[in-house]
Amino acid sequence: MPARKSSAWPLAQAYALLIVYASLYPFSGWRDQGIAPWAFLGSPWPRYWTGFDLAANTAGYAPLGFLLALAWMRGAVAGERVRNLRAIALASGWGTLLSLALEALQTYLPSRVPSNLDFGLNALGTILGASLAGALELAGALARWHRFRLRWFVEESRGALALLALWPFALLFPASVPLGLGQVFERLEAAVAEWLMDTPFLEWLPVRDVELQPLVPGAELICVALGALVPCLLGYSVMRSVGQRAVFAALLLAAGIGATALSAALSWGPSHAWAWLSLPVRLGLVGGLLLALALLPLPRRGCAALVLLALVIHLSLLNQAPASAYFAHTLQTWEQGRFIRFHGLAQWLGWLWPYAVLAYVLVRVSTNEAPPRIPQ
Numbered sequence: 001m002p003a004r005k006s007s008a009w010p011l012a013q014a015y016a017l018l019i020v021y022a023s024l025y026p027f028s029g030w031r032d033q034g035i036a037p038w039a040f041l042g043s044p045w046p047r048y049w050t051g052f053d054l055a056a057n058t059a060g061y062a063p064l065g066f067l068l069a070l071a072w073m074r075g076a077v078a079g080e081r082v083r084n085l086r087a088i089a090l091a092s093g094w095g096t097l098l099s100l101a102l103e104a105l106q107t108y109l110p111s112r113v114p115s116n117l118d119f120g121l122n123a124l125g126t127i128l129g130a131s132l133a134g135a136l137e138l139a140g141a142l143a144r145w146h147r148f149r150l151r152w153f154v155e156e157s158r159g160a161l162a163l164l165a166l167w168p169f170a171l172l173f174p175a176s177v178p179l180g181l182g183q184v185f186e187r188l189e190a191a192v193a194e195w196l197m198d199t200p201f202l203e204w205l206p207v208r209d210v211e212l213q214p215l216v217p218g219a220e221l222i223c224v225a226l227g228a229l230v231p232c233l234l235g236y237s238v239m240r241s242v243g244q245r246a247v248f249a250a251l252l253l254a255a256g257i258g259a260t261a262l263s264a265a266l267s268w269g270p271s272h273a274w275a276w277l278s279l280p281v282r283l284g285l286v287g288g289l290l291l292a293l294a295l296l297p298l299p300r301r302g303c304a305a306l307v308l309l310a311l312v313i314h315l316s317l318l319n320q321a322p323a324s325a326y327f328a329h330t331l332q333t334w335e336q337g338r339f340i341r342f343h344g345l346a347q348w349l350g351w352l353w354p355y356a357v358l359a360y361v362l363v364r365v366s367t368n369e370a371p372p373r374i375p376q
Helices: 008-024 051-073 084-108 116-139 141-152 158-170 185-195 200-204 217-236 242-268 279-294 300-318 325-336 340-366
Strands: none
Touching: 008 051, 008 084, 008 158, 008 340, 051 084, 051 116, 084 116, 116 141, 158 217, 158 242, 158 340, 217 242, 217 279, 217 300, 217 340, 242 279, 300 340
């Protein structure tokens, strides 16, 4: 029997990369401090810790253990399915090794402090996540999900499903425009200029003749509408029926609105959770929903092609505008304040999600698609 192509494996890879970023941020000041990288294992436990620290370190690695175990059990890595106990052991081992390596590397970062307590909690979180996957497999929950996936989605859908699962988490990082993921031009330009400072290559950097201009309400409305439409079309490109698409679009937009409200609550406080719902944003959300409903009958390949057009327009409009000073202050809260550990995870998702969708859809539309197999 061929291996099942599960979305758990690409999700596990993405999550592992995000853990690496969050553990080694800010990637500066590397130096040998005269301490063996494994010395933290024998150090006394930290004197100051909170219940939140314990929960965060345990919960942070639980999804990795869950996804790795699920990937092995569903046959996404091995040529044949791996038994539950072996999958749990493999997932727990690899997650623990990753935590050990990252804690050891923190020895060379003066801004980070390796901890045996963090390492133990990370390993515990990996084991708990992997065990949960094994328990769900034994209970038959994963088999039911597999049958549901076959009824709703075509076989070659794991890439789209992985991207769709990441979309709400990408929205948690504050965006200058609601649902406006991928606004990287201004920060990328500043970062390149900083890297090239004091080098002759700085003169090669193109200089803009006109400063970036804030989005007018009409352009903001279009950005919000396209930001809502793109994930809907991505889902349509791997779904089987019009009715399923309608249910999916409603649930997806509800998740997007909820994630954006949560982001606002984390940034400015619970009383401001809905402060982002200005008139252009509300009209954009309604417009995105109406477009999603109007495009329900569009063939899958047409939906994939339309994703490309919508993303190009969306990113073009979004990256012609600067981030407001108020938004820049919000970013400082995330980057330097209480969200420092969560910062790397959400930031990179918010920046790269649209470009990952572009790459995925380009591959989809450039390859011949086999006729879908109808599940029995």
